Amino acid sequence: MPEDPLEANSDEPIDVVYTWVDGEAPEYRAALRAYLESQGRAEPAASLSRIRFQQHDELRYSLRSLVAYAPWIRRVYLVTNGQQPRWLNSACDRMTLVTHREIFPDPSHLPTFNSFAIQLHMHRIPGLSRRFLYFNDDFLLGRPTTRDDFLTPRGGQVFHLNEHPANSDPDTPDLYQRAEARSQAVLETLGAAHVSRRRCAHAPVIYDGDVFQQLKALAPEAFESTSASRLRSGNCIFVRLLYTHYLLELSEQRDRHRVQELKIPSEDHAHFDIVPRPLRFLRNLLSVSRRQPKFICINDDLDPPNGLVSWQLNQYFRLNFPKASEFETSR
Helix, strand or coil: CCCCCCCCCCCCCCEEEEECCCCCCHHHHHHHHHHHHHCCCCCCCHHHCHHHHCCCCHHHHHHHHHHHHCCCCCCEEEEECCCCCCCECCCCCCEEEEEHHHHCCCHHHCCCCCHHHHHHCHHHCCCCCCEEEEECCCEEECCCCCHHHCECCCCCEEEEEEEEECCCCCCCCCHHHHHHHHHHHHHHHCCCCCCCCEEECCCCEEEEHHHHHHHHHHCHHHHHHHHHCCCCCCCCCCHHHHHHHHHHHCHHHHHHHCCEEEECCCCCEEEEEECCCHHHHHHHHHHHHHHCCCEEEEEECCCCCCHHHHHHHHHHHHHHCCCCCCCECCC
């Protein structure tokens, strides 16, 4: 088998892609409302409620954690619908703003409110490194990382899985879980066995743009229908699950990419909810502060808003990530 040039290159450039939306912005809500009304739906579905889009400046502090604990990253691409955070330094040499229109091959699929669809096209960002890290804006790094957290010594990919099984029931009421089932069904049409699979951990993941292209060529209908879906639905594919298990399970791809699997729970990971109970949330924050995990995901379950909990989260951010990054202005 010919040697992959990336395997022997410890200086391979690695970029980071973030996806971000200000779902509280009036223009975003107006666009969403107009689309729903055009479909005969007067109100957002539960999956599009305000809770999914509340802003706690997670992206600002995620970028601070990236600068502090992943200095080996080359540059950052921020994918949005044209919005940008008020504090963002868009003139920063290491930051590139990318709109959905720049990466969606079919403009008729826009505007989109579907994160599953957006993630399908991240690899099409002009100038992006072949292999790149994908960060949700609620992912943070809690201590120093190296390439070894994402790449094997032979240049393969490290995947972080958790202890929970991925859903395989296409009739479950939860749309996220139905998307898991859809993704597994697609995977099995590609030759994978019908087995129990683990979910992906709530942590940054490394992707290879060439593998995205392979998957799109192998499952064009699934990619096209997901891209065309303006809202998240159970008929979409969850590309992270599909991508991960495609490399883990199909022998040719596993050998080609030298895949290594890393399961959790692990002290390297922390995933906790923003809940409207200040004492419980404070205990969560103190536990994470003591542990200093490498990967942190803060999931927003704060409904209705709670001023004290928001203040606690802001204090946690300021204490743990006090230094402004090159990606922000003084605002």
